[in-house]
Amino acid sequence: MKHLKRIGFLICITILLGVTHRFGVAQVQPDIRLDTVVVHLLPEYTHPTVLVIYEIDLDDALPLPQVLNFNLPAEAEILTVISYSSENRPIELVYQEERIRGWKDLQFSSTSHRIRIEYVDPNLVREHNNRSYDFLWLSLYPVGSFTINVRQPNGASGIISQPALERLDQTPEDQPVFTSNLGEISAGELFTFSLSYSKDPGDPAYPALPVHPARPLNENALGRTPSPISVILWMLLASVVIIVLVLFYYLRYRMKEADKFTYIGQGVGIMNPERQVLYCQECGMRTQTGDSYCSKCGTELRKPTAFEQPPGG
Numbered sequence: 138m139k140h141l142k143r144i145g146f147l148i149c150i151t152i153l154l155g156v157t158h159r160f161g162v163a164q165v166q167p168d169i170r171l172d173t174v175v176v177h178l179l180p181e182y183t184h185p186t187v188l189v190i191y192e193i194d195l196d197d198a199l200p201l202p203q204v205l206n207f208n209l210p211a212e213a214e215i216l217t218v219i220s221y222s223s224e225n226r227p228i229e230l231v232y233q234e235e236r237i238r239g240w241k242d243l244q245f246s247s248t249s250h251r252i253r254i255e256y257v258d259p260n261l262v263r264e265h266n267n268r269s270y271d272f273l274w275l276s277l278y279p280v281g282s283f284t285i286n287v288r289q290p291n292g293a294s295g296i297i298s299q300p301a302l303e304r305l306d307q308t309p310e311d312q313p314v315f316t317s318n319l320g321e322i323s324a325g326e327l328f329t330f331s332l333s334y335s336k337d338p339g340d341p342a343y344p345a346l347p348v349h350p351a352r353p354l355n356e357n358a359l360g361r362t363p364s365p366i367s368v369i370l371w372m373l374l375a376s377v378v379i380i381v382l383v384l385f386y387y388l389r390y391r392m393k394e395a396d397k398f399t400y401i402g403q404g405v406g407i408m409n410p411e412r413q414v415l416y417c418q419e420c421g422m423r424t425q426t427g428d429s430y431c432s433k434c435g436t437e438l439r440k441p442t443a444f445e446q447p448p449g450g
Contacts, residue, residue, distance in 0.1 A: 169203065170196040173282045174322075178332070180261060180270060181290040187261050187270055189213075191254040195247070202248045208240040208275040214257040215241075220249035227253070240275065266337045268293070272330040280322040285330055289313045296334040 177190040195203070209215070215234060219227045232245035243254070262269045272285070287302060289312045296302070302315035322328055415424045417431035418439055430437055 169199060169205070169278045171278050171280045172196055173284070174280050175284045175286065176272070176274070177286045177288070178270075178272060179288045179290075180268065180293075180332070180334075181336075182288070184257070185261060185263060187258045187272075189256050189258050189272070191252070193252040193254070195250040195252070197250055199250065201250070202246045204244065204246050205252075206277055207243045207254065208277065209243055209256055210258050210260060210273065211236050211239055211241050212259050213241050214259070215243065216255040216257065217253075218243070218245050218255075219253045220247050221251040221253075222249065266335050267333070268336055269331070269333040272332070274322070274328040274330075276322045276324055276326050276328065279324045283319045283322045283328070285317050285319070287315045287332060289315065290334070290336060293334045293336045296332070298333075299331045 171193055173192075173194045175192040177188075177192070179188040179190070182188045191207075215232070218230045218232045220230055221227055228248065230245045230247065232243055234244075235242045258270075258272075260270065268290075274283075285302075286305075287296070287298065289296060291312065296315065298315070298317070300317050300319065302317045305314045305316055319328070415428075415438060416422065417424060417434060417436055419436040420431060420434045422431050422433040424431060424438060428438060
């Protein structure tokens with residue numbers, strides 16, 4: 138009986154050590170140190186979620202390349218993992234992710250001491266106009282300086298956090314940014330940051346989300362709308378071309394009609410002299426077909442031959 142209890146105790150100890158190794162204590166690598174970690178939280182940036190960005194600086198004495206592990210929320214959608222070259226050029230890294238209980242283990246090999254991780258956390262709680270969010274950081278490595286920056290969402294008010302935040306006076310963004318420096322964090326420590334605020338989409342002063350171009354806008358950008366002046370100039374040019382074409386076809390039509398009447402008149406006079414329109418050779422009075430004498434002066438009308446043109450023709 139004692140032997141069975143001892144075996145059961147050893148099994149429990151083994152399982153406990155295995156879990157601890159995976160989630161913190163035994164996984165901590167004392168030779169890896171994070172000099173600075175800056176966490177940017179952007180609630181409801183483009184979707185009803187939280188965009189989370191890690192900016193991490195490793196210890197300069199750490200040899201490279203270095204395999205690193207970070208624990209993210211289990212529901213996190215990883216967007217990108219990059220490092221920066223000596224020319225400050227971003228290099229996208231290949232990573233592996235594995236869900237283990239309440240966490241998602243992110244593993245990659247870094248070729249630089251500067252790292253950037255971006256992911257989307259859907260764990261933003263929305264109840265009517267109230268919002269709340271808890272950020273968790275399970276530090277597998279010691280951190281020299283840990284800072285959290287929170288970008289105020291559009292239309293948000295009454296921001297409350299634990300630990301408390303201070304507003305940055307000068308920020309390049311339109312929305313206010315709040316910050317809190319937490320100093321050092323020990324390896325294996327679980328840190329929790331709580332955030333809450335209110336937001337009323339029914340307020341007429343509620344601003345729309347900003348729209349940012351996916352690519353730089355210049356004269357070579359696809360789908361770029363031309364300036365109003367160029368549109369007006371093109372419309373004027375098109376109008377002039379249409380007017381010229383209409384005038385050309387109108388004149389051509391008139392010339393064809395004139396040629397047609399000339400041809401008909403000449404043809405009638407030449408081929409059918411009895412149907413030709415005649416005028417009195419004395420007074421110039423127009424006669425009717427078949428008249429032999431002028432109805433005005435009584436002069437006998439001269440009959441034209443088949444090859445004779447009418448007077449004035």
